[in-house]
Amino acid sequence: MTIKEDVEKCNNNVHEDVSMPLLLDQANMTDETSSKASLWMVYLSTIVAVCGSFEFGSCIGFSSPTQAEITKDLSLTLAQYSVFGSILTFGAMVGAITSGPIADLIGRKGAMRTATGFCVAGWLAIYFAKGALSLDIGRLATGYGMGVYSYVVPVFIAEIAPKNLRGALTAVNQLMICTGVSVSFIIGTILTWRTLALTGLIPCAILLVGLFFIPESPRWLAKIGHEKEFEAALQNLRGKDTDISKEAAEIRDYIETLERLPNAKMLDLFQRRYLRSVIIGVGLMIFQQFGGINGICFYVTNIFESAGVSSSTGTIVYAIIQLPITALCTTVIDRAGRKPLILVSSTGLVVACILSGISFYLKDHNLALNLIPILAVAGILIYISSFSAGMGAVPWVVMSEIFPINIKGVAGSLATLVNWFGAWAVSYSFNFLMSWSSSGTFMLYAAVSALGILFVITVVPETKGKTLEQIQAEINA
Structure with a gap:
């Protein structure tokens, strides 16, 4: 041997x-x-x-x-x-x-x-x-x-x-x-x-x-x-x-x-025994951020103005709708489960981005002008509602559950770093993407969210009702 x-x-x-x-x-x-x-x-x-x-x-x-x-x-x-x-x-x-x-x-x-x-x-x-x-x-x-x-x-x-x-x-x-x-x-x-x-x-x-x-x-x-x-x-x-x-x-x-087991270093995260936990934690952070949340959140006023909607009205409604839906998520997450909430949330993000993309496409081509404000407002409000219902909170919940305690420090740092890098990349690139193609920007975010649905279905486990030790043992079995 x-x-x-x-x-x-x-x-x-x-x-x-x-x-x-x-x-x-x-x-x-x-x-x-x-x-x-x-x-x-x-x-x-x-x-x-x-x-x-x-x-x-x-x-x-x-x-x-x-x-x-x-x-x-x-x-x-x-x-x-x-x-x-x-x-x-x-x-x-x-x-x-x-x-x-x-x-x-x-x-x-x-x-x-x-x-x-x-x-x-x-x-x-x-x-x-x-x-x-x-x-x-x-x-x-x-x-x-x-x-x-x-x-x-x-x-x-x-x-x-x-x-x-x-x-x-x-x-x-x-x-x-x-x-x-x-x-x-x-x-x-x-x-x-x-x-x-x-x-x-x-x-x-x-x-x-x-x-x-x-x-x-x-x-x-x-x-x-x-x-x-x-x-x-x-x-x-x-x-x-x-x-x-x-x-x-x-x-x-x-x-x-x-x-x-030895104390984990960053390179150790890519060993076979830890790889699935790392893929789940980092993957959820990638799909959470690159679905466009920070670009849309930081520039929601400009989005409404570009679509011909009152920015003050849209922003107020945006702020009001976010809190109760996030609160609702906290009450149902231990009954509905993590995966169903993420899947419903991601589906809503896809629909919302498509609606917003269509509104800007119609505006760019001077078509159905009466529909543009309706589609834009509906798209943005569905987007924030859907994000608050699952993709906002649940990836952090799952991230806190899936890493064994001996790698939790370095693995959690990696996942959080990826999240913040994604936040910076999306917020920095948003205006450039919008100047390239407003409709194309939202269709790109829709595609990312659609890939996120496939990722959750195929890779992410359900962790509801299990101890942290059970979750980590099953993931790394």
Whole structure:
């Protein structure tokens, strides 16, 4: 037998040792623990964590209502303000790269504190800014915080929640992002831009105080060998009278098997045992972003104006419709399942992009002029409704579930980085694509969403009602 064959045999044996006991031991697990539990600490921990999600949305929403006032007060050119707006995504990409290692090194709570520190520094830099440089430094810092939040918040919630509530609680992350954006839009029309920057400190303060009253992720504590803290955190989350022995034993067994595997590096993600998890996580992020969401979201006013629709009316309806549909998603995700929501959502995105593409095609060829505004409004509203119903929240839920804990840091960083790169690429290229062909741009997004449907059908598993350990063992079996 060659050295290569010895290594392959060893890897296969380790993988079998990891997956088979998990599949056998967990096949008949019930929801006894979660149904009998006193879950107030789970809810409190989720509320505290999603303050980071609200802060995320506040950072995104800040630049839109403040553009005219900032450019006037600080005498900025359009190019300078464009840099201020877009540099957020570069900070978020750096945050995404470092979020996983930070969360693995100092814990999920430590990572949230780090992100909050950057956001506080960023908002203060923006508030005291006298020119473009201070604005850009502040925006870059808040972007870094966003990048860390985008990974660690859904991961933390997934690791503390009972399996029957995990999807709904993790989806609250996306709901609070949308809420943060909407609140910034609304109060930004009333407050000065400096005062609006100070409001970004409010969720930061709530998060920092709240972290003193909630436990660390039990799975992370188990991973680093803090046995007493692990049991105390799990008992705190499930209630003092709840029997946690089964769940604790399951987590310990999984951690013990993972300890037999080496610590993962970025290149290790492409090993056979991890490849399917990585393909699922990265693939969902690609289809979420390259379906056009950030181009449409950032430039929705221009889209309505180009189609001959009142931009103010369209934007208000756009903002109003987003929140209730995202909220509805959080209530049904653990009943309907992840795959059905993504498939319904992606189908709606295809239909919406086709309608919008047809409206611009008719406009370009001076045909059926009365139909153009109707098709444009219908297309954009169906688009945001469909995105909010599934593709907005569910990929983050699935990403928080599918990675084994020994690769969760580097794999989560990779998936989040891909997401932010896609956000930048789409928002940067949107105007260029629209100048090339307005109808062609939307047809391109429709094609991407259609490919996403095929990807979900053929590659993405259903994770509803399963423990994190069951999901990861089945994916990597």
